Amino acid sequence: MNEWIQAILNVFTNPTFYKSTLTQSTPLILAAMGGVFSETTGVTNIALEGIMLMGAFGGVMGSYFTGNPWYGLALGTFFGLAMAALHAWASIKYGADQIISGTALILLAQGITGFALVELFGQPGSTDLVRSIPLVDLGSFKDVPFFGPIFGNLSPFVYMAFASVIFGWILIYKTKLGLRMRSVGNNPEAADTLGINVYNVRYFGVIMSGLFAALGGAYLSIGELGQFTTNMTNGRGFIALAAMIIGNWNPVGAMSASLLFGAATAFNNQLQSQSILNLSTNTQYIFGMIPYIITLIVVAGFIGKSRAPSADGIPYIKE
């Protein structure tokens, strides 16, 4: 028992736990923000996973062909926007079932990335290594005890993630456009009678979701690893979806939920790395469950009912 307390103590006193929490959360925050944008305007976007994947691939592709990771970032986000545009086109213009459309886009993303991987890089599975976005080096700050190691050199994506939350919150709750987004997401008919172009506002929301989700994906490839591997998003899009719901479709809430999940994952990694508990291999399975169980408990125990925008997922079709 004692060594467990000791181990857990170690985890929480180790700056890496906090840094890891940040890095694990970053893709989730960005993708969840995408979800918030889309669903605030009333379009469910289950395709986050697929958009992330495209973002990740585009990032590497751009960096590979130009040698400049920032162009990679641009290409990645462009791919993300394209995917989102497709989703928007189908579900807004043609009142498509948004969940099927999303599912389809996930398949498309898996197919396209896998296919292009072979066609462009001549090998399946993973691309060559490419230049990735340089870390933000805070110089001497790195030497500040405890905080240095955490914030000393983080990927710019981490800052982007938190910036996107602030940006999202202000846009949605403090601007005219945000007001229109919320109205369109809750009662498009009413917005329409006031001469608001429901379709355009929804296009905006969905397209933005493409931008953010793609950033989240690009982080994984050209932020973390400098290469793309098949299905490297590995379900993060769905976790982000969950985070958005736990966060009650609110940027800050979604961020908190993402952080929670990131922390749970970091905790799991750090705890497994404690030498004082020499664990039998089978316990690894139990450890793997930790993040998901924590999420379940939180959702069931503490979060009240979360309330989707009233018109979320309902196509708006005028006769």
Add this chain to the structure above:
Amino acid sequence: MNVKKYLLNEKVIISLLSVLISLVIAAIVMIVIGKNPLVAYAALFYGAFGTKEAIIDNLMKASPLILTGLAVGFGFRAGLFNIGANGQVIIGALLSAYVGTLVGSYPFFLSIPLVMIAGMLGGAAWAAIAGWLKAYRGAHEVITTIMLNYVATFIANYVVNGPFQAPGGVPKSPSIAYSAQFPNIMSVGATSLSTIIFVSLAAIVVIYVIIQRTTIGYEVKAVGFNPYAAEYGGISIGKNVVLAMAISGALAGLAGTTQVVGVYGRYFGALGGSMGFDGITIALIGQNDPIGIALAAFLISSIRTGSNQMQIAGVPKDLVVIIQGIIIFLVAANRIIKTIRIRRRKEAEA
């Protein structure tokens, strides 16, 4: 009634057109990468229907998809989005595999029902967790079912590597008793058509009847359409949410069972594959209508089965995934096609 017929025809036409269009788009891609689409599609068709094996394989792939499709579809009827079919498949399969190893001494008419019940109970219980959490703790089922999927996967990996591992150190369960295995209708080479296909067909009928003809179906739909009115009508929302999830999960669990008792004879590996996730697509393409779901399941299984031959014909496996994506996308956006057709008609008239 005629109206419904008309719609159904319309639906079928749309789906077919979607398939057609996406095949055309994919063909273009193939030409671009210098493959001959005709050859590829010949292979696709041959791979799905060309031989006895193909047809059998196709049916065997379709039957669990029908079940997960029904599972998700039933959830939708109650206004629930069960993303968790995958987890329910796993738990169901594990339980029936476990029971399957115990019933060796029983005659098949006991052991077969037992494994099926085990699978359904497993899936039902697993889904009911999410149902309960929604009904009484207000937890959104999309979150809980996603999380439960992961947990189920870990549990499965654990038991087949530990307590429930077959001798030989490979992560798979011991094989189930012979008396618990579903008989085969016919075998061609190593490919066998198992009687599990009947389970799926039966499920279609049962679910259709439950939805259309029973009090349960009435209450579940009422809760799905308008919980307030349901409560006003003396229908317990909580009870029905849990019940609907449980039924949905039972179907998914049964899908798991069929794989254990009809395909692998044991639990092993990623037995569920993506069939839970496919269930969502299938349910939606099939418009939550049991018949539609059966057709949708067959559509997907045909593509999957044919795709292997396509690979042999030199088409990358990912291109097949792309084709699937496009088909589903077009089915989702069936209005695109509708509009096109209406324009056509207008032009025709003019």
Add this chain to the structure above:
Amino acid sequence: MEKADYSQYAVVMKGITKRFPGVLANDHVDLFVKKGEIHAIVGENGAGKTTLMSQLYGLIRPDEGKIYINGFEKQIRNPNDAIEAKIGMVHQHFMLVDRLSVVENIVLGKEPVRGPFFDLNRSRKEIRELSKKFGLLVDPDAIIEDLPVGMQQRVEIIKVLYRGAEILILDEPTAVLTPQETNELFEILKNLQKQGRTIILITHKLNEVMAITESVTVMRLGKVTGVVRTSQTNPNQLANMMVGREVLLTVEKDKAHPGEEILQVKNLVVKENRGIEAVRGLSLSVRKGEIVGIAGVAGNGQTELTEAITGLRKVESGKIIFKGEDITNYSPKKRREMGMGHIPEDRLKHGLIKLFPVYYNFILGEHDDSKFSDGVFLKIEEIKKFSEELVKRFDVRPPKIDLLGMNLSGGNQQKVIVAREIAFNPVLMIVSQPTRGLDVGAIEFIHKTLISMRDKGIGILLVSMELEEIFSLSDRILTIYEGQIMGETTPDKTTPEEVGLMMAGHKLEDIRQEA
């Protein structure tokens, strides 16, 4: 044909025709509305009033016909065009974003901004000014879903004025208002008229037509069946034009013969959604064969009271006794089984499942009764037979039992609910707002039905915002104010004024003492 001069008219609609699948909603309709007048459009449910106005506001496009605004022909393709033409519409089913605040709803689409930001303070200010100018007081920061309908309607009107509308369309504005609110609304309308606005008012209430309009257009089955100056007509004549037959605008009933008490409510306390006590220690009783009317301004606890009695809402303290049994904690189901019927206040929320066919809606609550189910399976044949009978008996239109609930007009939706609740012959009926939004024909029918139920010995608790309805139906009148009963009286021993005073919070004995 010579070019007519419409310059004296704010609105002219000529030969408007609109078809919906299977229906001719408007059939060459002509509408002439003089500048500065209040013009009524009346007609049965489904006559085509809303459709006509929807075209004037650009929500739907006419198949044929022209629209002239202030004498000039105008293409109105969408609400923007309408807004630009200074036309505003208050919709029958409110067009408010319930999660947003009053301000946000009002300025939506025409938001004041400061730099990149939406300028909340300026919006507040502008709205306060408007409110003052027209005497429409609202709390700018309240969230819509927390507001009573009366308030919501004010928001709708301010919304229209905020856009500087000169021509106001109000579609059944009073259907959901209390008498007080209605009077206030009319003051506002008169006030607007004085300031030169033109107003088109759709209503089913002929006394309102008589009260404030200058002229009336009557519609029936999509056609105009008459245009009259209000001063030259009377309610009965209008009613006949609408329905095409004689209608009784007054209810005829003989004396009640009450039996033993069937429902007792003892110091009931119930909270409303936000956790504030809405019913505060209220007691009442209903006997067999009598109609007990609850008069009161909306939002004084009526909703919570009826929901508590029918088991849809938790009781904080107090007792509910039904047929001598304490049912305070019984489930809605149990109460139904004991014979308690309920015509709910909100027909779309509680009363009806819009996506169920009519024949399924007819068995809601009875679906597991042995009549319709053998425990497992529904007896579809019985259900359909049963439904066909009801549709005939209650003259539901269109008489198709597999039509979806949502495709019935509110009027017919209400008939379905009433029919259902009567059909399982309860011994007690809790009735809320039974005729809200219905046309005179439908109202007449429902009133008759309630009386005949009473005469069959059923106890009825009637909650209505319509004093007239309370007076014409009730055998005893209880007036509720802030969750308490201000006093009990009977129609013949009191006056609307006296009840009105109680509705405003004066206890009966105090009123009587002063007199």
Add this chain to the structure above:
Amino acid sequence: TVFFVTDTGGLGDKSFNDSAWAGVQMAVQKYGITANVIQSYEQADYVPNLTAAAQVADVVVAVGFMMQDAVAKVAPQFPNVKFITIDFSVDAPNVESFLFSENQGAYLAGYLAAAMSKTGKVGFVGGIPIPPVERYQYGYEAGIQTYNVLNGANVQVLSGYVGSFDDPAAGKAMTNSQFSEGADIVFAAAGLSGLGTIEAAKDAGPGHFAIGVDQDQDYLAPGYVLTSAMKRVDVAVFDGIKSVIDGTFKAGTVTLTLKDNGVGISPMTYTKQLVPASVMHQLDVLKQAVISGQIVVPATEKELQSFQVPPIQF
């Protein structure tokens, strides 16, 4: 013609599927045979794919223990088709099965890691605990134990699993955690997730190393991959095909070990110079000891617990 049927991992797994395909290619080069591959999308595809392959091919290569049952079903149906299986054995007259003692290669890697560690802590990152991965893990840990015993050291090992074979980001995070707990050399047996470990080593900078797996992965980050615990699936597949071609095909199970270079550690193209000659020598000695059977490298958790390091003189 040769047909290669992958398991659901598919080509590009940077593991046995890739190596097997490499082996097939070698054969193609050498003998000018034609070869084709079918990648299995899901488990349910194993039987149909093997069947389809067997219908047209002379030799079918099946990789990954998940395919055991499927091969057992299909092989008997095609008596004149030869099956070559990797990582699992099937008992049939037309099946030659290759197994690997991954633990032996990992054993040397473990010893090397322990010897090279400055911090006295080394790490292990696994994908999902499946037999081959576990053999790597316990062999590795045995190697470390050996180093401790023979050199009176106390190098500790931190082991963790990321729960997936295709999540490099997760692999990187896990590795960073181990670095932060003091490890400076981390062995990843985690398929694509292991790429994250290599990336982490690069980020952590000089003094940190990853150890690659299955193939020689040293080239992926020259100077940061200390070595790779290899498993010559390619060789096995090639030999198998060769045996069919020159008619020496022999049904049965072959377990490839250090002895026949079926497993081992990479030549350390980029890191040799970092390793003291003494350590190189000790590795040789140990290698011989394993080959001679003086050392029996544990392959399971149980065997590891009862593992006794024999007294070895360098």
